[in-house]
Amino acid sequence: MKEILLAKYGEIILKGGNRHRFESILMNNIINATRNVAKIKARLIQATIYVEVLEEGKTDLVLERMTKIFGIVSITKAAVCGKTIDEIEQTAKEYLKNDLTPGKRFKVESKRADKSFPLNSIEISREVGGYLHDEYPELIVDVHEPEATVRVEVRELGAYVYCEENRVKGQGGMPIGTGSRATLLLSGGIDSPVAGHMIAKRGVEINAVNFFSFPYTSERAKEKVIELASIIARYTSKINLYIVPFTDIQLEIREHCPEEHMTLLMRRFMMRIAERIARQTKSLALITGESVGQVASQTLSALDVTNAVVDMPVLQPLIGMDKIEVIDRAREIGTFDTSILPYEDCCTVFTPKHPTVNPKRSNIEKSESHLDVERLIDEAFAGVELIEVFPS
Amino acid sequence: MENRFIYLDNAATTKPCKEAVSAFLKAAETFGNPSSLYRLGIDAEKLINAAGNVITSKLGVERRSVYFTSGGTESNNTAIFGAAHGHRKLGNRVITSRIEHPSVLESFKQLEKDGFDVKYVCAGEDGIIDIDELNGYLTEDTTLVSIMHVNNETGAVQPVDRLKALMSKKSPKALLHCDCVQSFGKLPVEPKKWGADMISISAHKIHGFKGTGALYIREGANIKPLLYGGEQQREFRPGTENVGGIAAFGAAAGAYRYNDEEMRGFRSRLAERLAEKADIVINGSAEHNSGSVMNISFPGIKAEILLHALEAKGIYVSTGSACSSHDPSPSHVLSAMGKTKREIEGAIRLSFSGPLDPEDEEYAVSTIASEAAKIRKYM
Numbered sequence: 001m002k003e004i005l006l007a008k009y010g011e012i013i014l015k016g017g018n019r020h021r022f023e024s025i026l027m028n029n030i031i032n033a034t035r036n037v038a039k040i041k042a043r044l045i046q047a048t049i050y051v052e053v054l055e056e057g058k059t060d061l062v063l064e065r066m067t068k069i070f071g072i073v074s075i076t077k078a079a080v081c082g083k084t085i086d087e088i089e090q091t092a093k094e095y096l097k098n099d100l101t102p103g104k105r106f107k108v109e110s111k112r113a114d115k116s117f118p119l120n121s122i123e124i125s126r127e128v129g130g131y132l133h134d135e136y137p138e139l140i141v142d143v144h145e146p147e148a149t150v151r152v153e154v155r156e157l158g159a160y161v162y163c164e165e166n167r168v169k170g171q172g173g174m175p176i177g178t179g180s181r182a183t184l185l186l187s188g189g190i191d192s193p194v195a196g197h198m199i200a201k202r203g204v205e206i207n208a209v210n211f212f213s214f215p216y217t218s219e220r221a222k223e224k225v226i227e228l229a230s231i232i233a234r235y236t237s238k239i240n241l242y243i244v245p246f247t248d249i250q251l252e253i254r255e256h257c258p259e260e261h262m263t264l265l266m267r268r269f270m271m272r273i274a275e276r277i278a279r280q281t282k283s284l285a286l287i288t289g290e291s292v293g294q295v296a297s298q299t300l301s302a303l304d305v306t307n308a309v310v311d312m313p314v315l316q317p318l319i320g321m322d323k324i325e326v327i328d329r330a331r332e333i334g335t336f337d338t339s340i341l342p343y344e345d346c347c348t349v350f351t352p353k354h355p356t357v358n359p360k361r362s363n364i365e366k367s368e369s370h371l372d373v374e375r376l377i378d379e380a381f382a383g384v385e386l387i388e389v390f391p392s
Numbered sequence: 393m394e395n396r397f398i399y400l401d402n403a404a405t406t407k408p409c410k411e412a413v414s415a416f417l418k419a420a421e422t423f424g425n426p427s428s429l430y431r432l433g434i435d436a437e438k439l440i441n442a443a444g445n446v447i448t449s450k451l452g453v454e455r456r457s458v459y460f461t462s463g464g465t466e467s468n469n470t471a472i473f474g475a476a477h478g479h480r481k482l483g484n485r486v487i488t489s490r491i492e493h494p495s496v497l498e499s500f501k502q503l504e505k506d507g508f509d510v511k512y513v514c515a516g517e518d519g520i521i522d523i524d525e526l527n528g529y530l531t532e533d534t535t536l537v538s539i540m541h542v543n544n545e546t547g548a549v550q551p552v553d554r555l556k557a558l559m560s561k562k563s564p565k566a567l568l569h570c571d572c573v574q575s576f577g578k579l580p581v582e583p584k585k586w587g588a589d590m591i592s593i594s595a596h597k598i599h600g601f602k603g604t605g606a607l608y609i610r611e612g613a614n615i616k617p618l619l620y621g622g623e624q625q626r627e628f629r630p631g632t633e634n635v636g637g638i639a640a641f642g643a644a645a646g647a648y649r650y651n652d653e654e655m656r657g658f659r660s661r662l663a664e665r666l667a668e669k670a671d672i673v674i675n676g677s678a679e680h681n682s683g684s685v686m687n688i689s690f691p692g693i694k695a696e697i698l699l700h701a702l703e704a705k706g707i708y709v710s711t712g713s714a715c716s717s718h719d720p721s722p723s724h725v726l727s728a729m730g731k732t733k734r735e736i737e738g739a740i741r742l743s744f745s746g747p748l749d750p751e752d753e754e755y756a757v758s759t760i761a762s763e764a765a766k767i768r769k770y771m
Contacts, residue, residue: 215700254770 001095002080005051005063006160010073010172013047026071026175032237033069037061045156046113063168068235070201072170078162083117083154085124089131092150092161099148099163102138109164110152117154124152174203176236181205182285182315183278185270186229186241188221191289191318193228193335194326198317199287200236207281208232208239208389209274211246216350224341230392231335238390242277245383246270249376250350256370259352263297264364265371266350267306272377275310277384285313291321296355305359396706398752402597403544403574403685403743404710408640409599415439415643416601419636426633427624436635443642450577450645451591452584453608459629460638463605464573465495466618467592468538470607470629471569472499474615475536475590476508482565483533489513489521489550490728492540496571497724500538513539515728519548519676527558534563542575545725545741546676547659547685549579556587567613573597573605577648578655578682589613595641598648599745604637650746655683658747662686662757669761673735675726685743687726689735690764692771698740701763707756709740 007030012022023044030042030051038058043050051066053059059077066075079095081087100106110124119127128150133139149164184196186208200206210225226241233239246269253265274286290298297306307314318326330336356363399407408416419439424432426440440460448455461467476486488500490512504510511529513521521539530537537559541552552570559566567589572581576593583591590613595604609615609628621630656678663674663686675687690698695711702709726736748756 215697215704218696218700219703251770 001091003053003059004078004080004160005049005053005059005066005075006078006162007049007051007066007072007075007170009047009049009071011174012071022071022175022178025177026069029069029071029175029177029237030066034062034065037065048155050157067168067170069175070171070173070203070235071175073172074167074170076162076164076167078151078153078160080158080160083114083159085119085127088124088152088154088159088161089128091159092128092132092152093135095161096132096148096150096163099166100132100136100139100150102136103140104147105140105142105145106132106148106150107141107143107146108132108150108152111154113153113155124154128152171201171235173201176200176203176205179203179205180285181207181281181283182287183274183281183283184208184287185274185289186210186225187289188224188228188339188341189289190323190330190336190339191291191294191326192287193232193289193339194329194333195287195289195315195317196232197235197329197333197335199315200232204285206232206236206239206287207277207283208241209244209270209277210241211244211270211273213247213250213350214245216247216250224338226387226389227338227392228335229387229389231333231338233389233391235333238388240281241387241389243385243387244273244277244380246380249380252371252376254350257367260354260356261359261364261367262350262352263355264302264305264359265368267297268309268364268368269373269377269380271306271310271314272373273380275312276377276381278312285315286310287315287317289318289326290316291318291323291326294323296357299357301358301360302356305361305364308361396752396755398707398748398756400742400744400756401708401710402745403741405596405602406599406745408596408601409644409647411643411647412595412600412640415443415639416636419639422635426635427622439635439639440633443638443640443645446642446646447593447606451581451593451608454611456626457608457611459607459609459625460633460641461605461607461629462603462634463596464493464571464592464594465605467573467594467605467607468493468495468569468571469499470618471590471592471609471615472496472503472536472538473618475567475569475613476503477506478614478616479535479565479567483531483535485509485511485529485531485534486536486538487511487513487526487529487534487566488538489515489526489540491515491519491521491543491545491548491725492538493544493571493573496538496540515548515725517729517731518680519543519546519725519729520680521550523551523554523558526555527562530559530562530566532563532565534559534566536567536569537563538569538571540571540574541581542572542579542682543676543685543725544574545685545723546687546729547574547681547683547743548676549575549680549682552588553582553586560587574684575682577645578650578684579652583608583610590615595637595644598644600641600644601637604634604641606641650684652683654747655744656681657683658744659683659686662742662753663688665757666761669757670764675729675731675735675739684745685741687739687741689726689731690738690740690768691732691734693738693764693767694771695738695740697767698738698760698764701767702760705759705763707759709742711740 038055041052081091108125108129110121112121153160229241422435424436426437513526569590573594577598589610591608596602673689722736
């Protein structure tokens, strides 16, 4: 029996004149994301994507990949057959035999897109339902609360049969590449990978910046960040990860500035360097993982102090989320287990004991005046290492 | 000066020597299953026996009493569980020390959960177990005493040769197990002389490969096996033998040379030179030491930062404790020795397989001192 994947897309359908552009980007993304999995043939007809997997036994792998492509709302496997009622009935009986087990409440729902088919949708449902009930007499017909909804779709290229309950949820969102590019400040923590995923979900291409404090953090910390990037890349395809040497800046701050301002001063440097990388990589915004009030450096006045140093939008998609909600998201996208590995922020050398909670711009600027900001940024920038991270 | 490579973590693992590598390659050609009846199998079996002979002659024991394992951890687990459970009818008390390797300590913790009466002997500031305390724990119903020979974090040599005399007076039924993973090849390991019933050793600490070890069991000791399966190794340790690893183990054991007296001198000299340049505390006995391990505290410094700073300079060392705000796991060995928190957090371990050449020694001493000073500035 021939099997196919049917995918539905979501918000694109609301697009007007440029809908075609969104569709073709999505189709390209599907081809790219499945390239290393199997050869496929993908077609888009009337807001449904038909994916034929041309290699035996790879259908589930392709389906799994497609659940990570932004823009797709749901995917289902379906059996393909010829457009006669006999074939449809035979196919439904055979293909859904594991779903139509004794005692199950079921119903049939049909759609006739090909109006040349002799039966209308109500007649198809009745015919197929009657046939399945005859073949599997222990089924119970229940059109209100079915446990198995048999779907029959008669379309231009053929007829499709599947069970609605087997439909798999997709990511939703917009296809990557439809929304410019942004630069993610990626730490080893729980929040920033989630922030990156959320913005990418809106169709924005992502690159990432990480600040590396060797020897105060280890090579393992760097490997952890690369692994996090590779998990995000499952959704976005390749990510360019820029590793910025940050130790000298931290040491200078530690030496010349008040301890309680340390975190904020560091964050201001991070934002400036990230902005420079963003401009160079044609990113139009920065992405960070802050949520209001989570830690001292994420109070509104702290956010004011850190965001003041850049002149581009700073996207903070977690801003109103609770930690527990962020953790749930991190689990869903698969970054949580990596995020909680212990290698980050070795020791507390650069964490003030009593950080300022309500900083003022003028005070922080005064602390910062002890430093040669431009020189430090230039030096860090000169040592940036680019790592191309592929999906893991 | 750059591109140095000074590996000072030989207690963690060692680089396979050329004898081990060529023995492994030869075994790869002689790829038959050692249990097979034809020539290729017999040849593989011969490689195992040749390696077995090298190791048993070093230990001064019979070939029949040595079993190859997957390494020190398996050897220790087999000895401890095999003895404790195998002799449970004879008694419920088992004794070890607080400074053992985790593969011993965790096994005893499991025995505690299984209902055994476990006693843990403390160590003094010199890193050597309190033998009087141990003596006090010995009872009629004690079935097992497990004490390591050389401690992996400090190099301190434990009085394993004095235990059996105490045991035979008060605990005649008890077996003595010694974890000799850090000492085999470096100091004389003499089960017969000590009266040890079981000895664990490992290949990759003496320039063999990871994944190979051995366990000596005195004949008649009646130890319960850990694994069940085929009839390999007298059915005590079934499973197709790791021929390559075993052959390499034999070759490495045969080739390894270590002069402990010279190494104690080397260790003391290094300690003195470092003490001239930095504020340090050397942990554990210098006199009763294998000479292969030097544990140094830089009080007030976080050891892991120093480790990474040295890594950048081509010097590879280890820390006893992971330095992370999430996972504060201080070294259980240094804690048992009564070291302060500052000393424990600032402790690195240098471990040697032989002396350094003078130029590397000079570089190591001055680099360790200067990197420590750099870090101290910001702590």
